[in-house]
Amino acid sequence: MTDQFSNRFPQFYITAPQPCPYLPGRYEKKVFTHLLGENAIALNDTLSQAGFRRSQNIAYRPACDGCSACVSVRIIVDEFKPNRSFRRVLAQNEDLHGERKPAKATQEQFSLLRSYLDTRHPEGGMADMTALDYVSMIEDTTVQTSLIEYRQQGENAEQTGPLVATALTDRLHDGLSMVYSFFMPDADHRSLGSYMVLDHIERARAEGLPYVYLGYWVADCRKMSYKMRFQPLEALGMDCWQRMPV
Structure with a gap:
C-alpha cells in the first residue's frame, strides 16, 4: 500500500538557497520531484501544467522566499x-x-x-x-x-x-x-x-x-x-x- 501511494503521489523536496541566475543580489530555491516509474509521462504533463520544468529525471519550479519573478x-x-x-x-x-x-x-x-x-x-x-x-x-x-x-x-x-x-x-x-x-x-x-x-x-x-x-x-x-x-x-x-x- 505504501509503495502504491508513493507511486501515485510523488515526494517533493526543496533545495538550499543559491545565487539567482536571473536577478543579481537575489537567491533562489526550487521545489522538485523525481520523474520515475510508470507514471512519469503523466506526472510530467501534470507538473508542466503547474509551471514545472524538466531537467533529466527531475521536475522543478522556483520556490523563492518573497519573490515570484519567474513566470511560466x-x-x-x-x-x-x-x-x-x-x-x-x-x-x-x-x-x-x-x-x-x-x-x-x-x-x-x-x-x-x-x-x-x-x-x-x-x-x-x-x-x-x-x-x-x-x-x-x-x-x-x-x-x-x-x-x-x-x-x-x-x-x-x-x-x-x-x-x-x-x-x-x-x-x-x-x-x-x-x-x-x-x-x-x-x-x-x-x-x-x-x-x-x-x-x-x-x-x-x-x-x-x-x-x-x-x-x-x-x-x-x-x-x-x-x-x-x-x-x-x-x-x-x-x-x-x-x-x-x-
Missing part, C-alpha cells in the same frame, strides 16, 4: 501569426532543415554546445559541462522527448551541411516544451534562437497541439525579454493560465 509562459499556437520581423527570420533560414531525432547525444552536438556556452554563457551555470554531463542531460529521461537537429540543406536530400542548431524538446499532451536549445554563436544574422521557436510553433500546429511552452519569463531579466515577442502568450498565475497583455 506558453505560446497560443492557433492564434500566432508571424510579424514582419519573424517572417524575415524565416526567410533567412529557408535553407535549414530540422529533423527530429531520438534523445541520443553525439559528439557533434556536444561540440556545438561547447562553442555556444563558451561564447554566449562563459560564466553561466552550465559553463563547466563535460561530455558526460551532456549525455546525462539528453539521455537520462523517462518522458517523451527528442532532439531536433537543424542543418543546412544541400542540392538534394542526401546532402546536408554541419549542425547549425539543436533543440531538446518534450512532447506533452497539450504542447511542445522547449527544454533547452543551442546554436552556432557566430550566426547572428540568422537569429537561430527565434527561428527554433518559430519552427516549434509550426511543428505543434502540424500535430494539433495548442501550446509551445517556453519556460520562465522574468520581467527584469534582459535575456528573457525575447519571449515577449511571441504573442499571444499565456502566463501561469495563482490559479490558472491567463492571456498576457501585449
Whole structure:
C-alpha cells in the first residue's frame, strides 16, 4: 500500500538557497520531484501544467522566499501569426532543415554546445559541462522527448551541411516544451534562437497541439525579454493560465 501511494503521489523536496541566475543580489530555491516509474509521462504533463520544468529525471519550479519573478509562459499556437520581423527570420533560414531525432547525444552536438556556452554563457551555470554531463542531460529521461537537429540543406536530400542548431524538446499532451536549445554563436544574422521557436510553433500546429511552452519569463531579466515577442502568450498565475497583455 505504501509503495502504491508513493507511486501515485510523488515526494517533493526543496533545495538550499543559491545565487539567482536571473536577478543579481537575489537567491533562489526550487521545489522538485523525481520523474520515475510508470507514471512519469503523466506526472510530467501534470507538473508542466503547474509551471514545472524538466531537467533529466527531475521536475522543478522556483520556490523563492518573497519573490515570484519567474513566470511560466506558453505560446497560443492557433492564434500566432508571424510579424514582419519573424517572417524575415524565416526567410533567412529557408535553407535549414530540422529533423527530429531520438534523445541520443553525439559528439557533434556536444561540440556545438561547447562553442555556444563558451561564447554566449562563459560564466553561466552550465559553463563547466563535460561530455558526460551532456549525455546525462539528453539521455537520462523517462518522458517523451527528442532532439531536433537543424542543418543546412544541400542540392538534394542526401546532402546536408554541419549542425547549425539543436533543440531538446518534450512532447506533452497539450504542447511542445522547449527544454533547452543551442546554436552556432557566430550566426547572428540568422537569429537561430527565434527561428527554433518559430519552427516549434509550426511543428505543434502540424500535430494539433495548442501550446509551445517556453519556460520562465522574468520581467527584469534582459535575456528573457525575447519571449515577449511571441504573442499571444499565456502566463501561469495563482490559479490558472491567463492571456498576457501585449
